Amino acid sequence: MSTRVDTAPAEGVFPPEDLLSRDIRMRDVTRDVVAPTERFPNAMWWAAFLIANGMLGVGAYTIYLLLVRGQGIFGLQIPVGWAFDITNFVFWVGIGHAGTLISAILYLLRQKWRTAVNRSAEAMTIFAVMTAGIFPLLHTGRQWLGFWLMPYPNHRLLWVNFRSPLLWDVFAVSTYLTISLLFWYTGLVPDFATIRDRGRSLLRKKIFGALSLGWTGSARDWNHYEKAYLLFAGMATALVLSVHTVVSYDFASSIIPGWHTTLFPPYFVARAIFSGFAMVVTLLIIMRRMFRLEHLITIGHLELMNKIILVTGLMVGFSYCTEFFIAWYSENPFEQYVFLNRAFRPFAWAFWIMFVCNAVVPQVFFFKRMRRSLPVMFVVSILVNVGMWFERFNIIVTSLHRDFLPSSWDTFIPTIYDFGWTIGAFGLFFTLFLLFVRFFPVIAMAEMKAGLPNLAGKGKAAQHG
Amino acid sequence: MAKPSAAVIGLFDTPDSILHAAAAARTKGWRGLDAVTPFPVHGMEHALGLGMSWVPYVTLGMGLLGGLAGMVLQIWTSAVDWPLNVGGKPFVSWPAFVPVMFECAILIGGIATFIAMWMACRLPKARPRIHDERLTDDHFALVVPLAEGVAEMDVIEFLKGAGAHEVRRVDQ
Numbered sequence: 001m002s003t004r005v006d007t008a009p010a011e012g013v014f015p016p017e018d019l020l021s022r023d024i025r026m027r028d029v030t031r032d033v034v035a036p037t038e039r040f041p042n043a044m045w046w047a048a049f050l051i052a053n054g055m056l057g058v059g060a061y062t063i064y065l066l067l068v069r070g071q072g073i074f075g076l077q078i079p080v081g082w083a084f085d086i087t088n089f090v091f092w093v094g095i096g097h098a099g100t101l102i103s104a105i106l107y108l109l110r111q112k113w114r115t116a117v118n119r120s121a122e123a124m125t126i127f128a129v130m131t132a133g134i135f136p137l138l139h140t141g142r143q144w145l146g147f148w149l150m151p152y153p154n155h156r157l158l159w160v161n162f163r164s165p166l167l168w169d170v171f172a173v174s175t176y177l178t179i180s181l182l183f184w185y186t187g188l189v190p191d192f193a194t195i196r197d198r199g200r201s202l203l204r205k206k207i208f209g210a211l212s213l214g215w216t217g218s219a220r221d222w223n224h225y226e227k228a229y230l231l232f233a234g235m236a237t238a239l240v241l242s243v244h245t246v247v248s249y250d251f252a253s254s255i256i257p258g259w260h261t262t263l264f265p266p267y268f269v270a271r272a273i274f275s276g277f278a279m280v281v282t283l284l285i286i287m288r289r290m291f292r293l294e295h296l297i298t299i300g301h302l303e304l305m306n307k308i309i310l311v312t313g314l315m316v317g318f319s320y321c322t323e324f325f326i327a328w329y330s331e332n333p334f335e336q337y338v339f340l341n342r343a344f345r346p347f348a349w350a351f352w353i354m355f356v357c358n359a360v361v362p363q364v365f366f367f368k369r370m371r372r373s374l375p376v377m378f379v380v381s382i383l384v385n386v387g388m389w390f391e392r393f394n395i396i397v398t399s400l401h402r403d404f405l406p407s408s409w410d411t412f413i414p415t416i417y418d419f420g421w422t423i424g425a426f427g428l429f430f431t432l433f434l435l436f437v438r439f440f441p442v443i444a445m446a447e448m449k450a451g452l453p454n455l456a457g458k459g460k461a462a463q464h465g
Numbered sequence: 466m467a468k469p470s471a472a473v474i475g476l477f478d479t480p481d482s483i484l485h486a487a488a489a490a491r492t493k494g495w496r497g498l499d500a501v502t503p504f505p506v507h508g509m510e511h512a513l514g515l516g517m518s519w520v521p522y523v524t525l526g527m528g529l530l531g532g533l534a535g536m537v538l539q540i541w542t543s544a545v546d547w548p549l550n551v552g553g554k555p556f557v558s559w560p561a562f563v564p565v566m567f568e569c570a571i572l573i574g575g576i577a578t579f580i581a582m583w584m585a586c587r588l589p590k591a592r593p594r595i596h597d598e599r600l601t602d603d604h605f606a607l608v609v610p611l612a613e614g615v616a617e618m619d620v621i622e623f624l625k626g627a628g629a630h631e632v633r634r635v636d637q
Contacts, residue, residue: 026503026603151542159542163551163561171568179575186579190601194503197598213583214590217601219487219513221586222505227518228582235524235571235578246564449603450504455480 019113019300019453026449029296033443034195036291038204041438044290052430059424062417063138071141073417080400080412085139086250087392088425091275092132093173093247094268094388097240098276099125100180103187104236107229112451116301119444120287120437121280122184127432128279129177131425136169138421165249172246176239183232186225189215190446244268251395258338258399263326267319274312274358275388281305281381285374287437296443303371309384310365317359334404342398346411350390351398357387469497469610472637473620474596475629476604480506483605486627487512490607493623495615499608501600523581524574531573535566596635610637 041049065073076083099121106114137146149170151160160167192212199205215221248268251259281302288297327339342351361383364370371377402409436442449455477483480502487500491514498513500506509515536559543549544556554561583589600606607629609620617634624632 030602151538157547159547161549161551162539162543162565163554163558165564168564168568171565171572175568175572175575178572182575182579186582190504194601197595197601199598213588214593215586215588215601216593216595217501217503218586219500219502219506219509220515221588222502223510223515224518224520224582224585226505227520228524228578231521231524231578232575235575238567238571242564242567246568249564446504450480 019116019298020448020451021295022453024295024452025454026452029443029445029448029452030194030198032293032296033191033441033445034198036437037195037439037441038198038200042290045434045438048286048290048430049434052427052434055423055427056431057424057427059421059427062420062424065417066138066421067143071139073415075412075414075418077410077412079403079408079410080397082139082396082400083393083412084414084418084422085135087389087396088422089132089135089139090247090392090396091389092128092135092425092429093176094244094272094275094392095128095279095385096125096132096176096180096276097244097269097272098280099123099128100176100236100240101273101276102280103183104233105240107233108237113301113304115444115448115451116297117280117284117305118447119184119187119440120283120442121276122180122187123433123436123440123442124276124280124283125180126177126184127429127436128276129173129180130432131429133173133177134425134428135421136166165246165253168246169250172243176243179232179235179239183236186229186232187444187447188440189213190217190225191441191444193217194445195441240273241269244272251399256399256403257332257334258342258395261323261326263319263322267316270312270315270319271358271388271391274309274316275385277305277309277312278381278384278388281309281377282385283433285378285381287442291437291442293443296448299372299374302374302377303368306365306371306377306380309381310362310371313358313362313365313384320355320359337402338399341402342394345402347394347398347401350394354387354390354394357383358391361387469612470637471634472608472610473617473624473632473634474501474606474608475624475627476597476599476606476631477627477629478604480504480605482628483607484508484512486607486624486629489627490609490623495609495620496612497610499610501596501606501608503601503603503605506605518585520578520581520585524578527577528570528574531577532566532570534573535569536562538569539565594637608635 062073074084076085099118102114102121103118103125106118137143140146140149149160149167151162189212192208193215196205196208196212245265245268248264252261252264254260284297284302284305288294324339324343327335330336342348361380364376364380397412401412475486477486483500483502484506487498487509488511490498491512500509500513502509510517539562540557540559543558543562548556550556596606596608597604607624607627609615609624611617611620611634621632
């Protein structure tokens, strides 16, 4: 798995000896990363792809029924007007945040280990945000009028309401998707050029030649490219912090007890990063095995990500406790009731799944052996995402089903179709991700080569900055 | 000045060796030097004497413009074109417009950066000049154009001396 070698500590906080072996040369990176895109995929890929397609089929059928029959197929009913749809939306937008954190914030912090994981994490971001966007759009009821969300001069002589957080969401999520896509593509261009120059067939040369835009790697181009990449990282950093903040405004700017809190923006961001990192770990464990990339995405890399899961998990656990404290301290009976209701009344099971999975389970990562154990981290990463899904369910449903007046209380019972499109979302996400790993370079080759330990030290003579 | 039609390239194995070669070649007064590398070699912009990229100015300008446009759009639609009283709040309730203004700044700034970067690189190109197919894998090339007064033999000698393991003449 990981090879221990002695190297001088390179830049960054973490010693590299645990990550990439000194034996890995530049051409090994090219060969091993490009190889999976050049051969017929293995049985493991096909099995995963077929399962993902099946799940996608379930989702497509559910959406077909939704379009034909309408919202009534779901369990939504007053007072619970938001349930699985918005839960799924918040869940998937949150998943995306880890990718942006890895690609942007860790880039600005000069964390070189990110090069093993950033490409696939960025892909994850894009697919997760695409998946997320489907839910509010389909939830609008008349989906074919979705373009009304955009402010444009129209025959109705109406404008959108810019004072609504739901509209802020439209802008935040669409900007997030656009910038993530541009950032990702920019990173891919030099790697597309690498694949073009390997030129196994004329068709591959043509396709990747077009995708690479004619990139050659001239120093003049790198000069502009690096500046632009830095700027993208800066902009994406602003988005990591802002997108889930805006999503949390959907709740925080309302007056429903359990939603109306200033704690939401920072906690939503921490929770998003927490769930996203768990998803990255789940995907990488499968992917590195599927394509035999264990020497490029090492246990050391996974351990670093598990540390981030631990830290953000502590923040999440702390936020749960703070919410209860503030409810008690506020002396607001409605606020207090919401939290008692969450923990001990009809939806207590959802609360405790959330609490155990998010606040208790990640504690195992305090132990180095656990952080470095593949089975342990696989189980933990999945449990974290189960917990994070239930967290959104918990916030949305338990706050809505019992608000101020007991006479308006009711419960929420999902229908089979609620589960149908939830499964479909996972199907869509995994299908897109599997297509990505099949056709695109899953590791940022150019960036990884620049940080190989067998180059470190040699480049010291270079004038930095 | 017309671009010389031919150049000599030297292939190197490490970023370090090409960096030294580039810096040394520049002191010889050769103009139009370029390096082709599989990843950005730090310090190369200084070694070759390339100026700072102008892309950040585009980002700044277009980002500010995007934010301004976002704010103007919101104020105009909410207070001028169709003033709608929402909960008795003022028409120009600017704090509520900040999130969309911010997103517009990032969106326009980001798209502009993307376009400006490719324009700066003069890409996309249908037929890029690829000197060697290993240059996107693990080789580093220093390209010395044969301008007037630059003797081919001098350049070849220099590149070999600087540690290039392969030197040849190419058409530009």
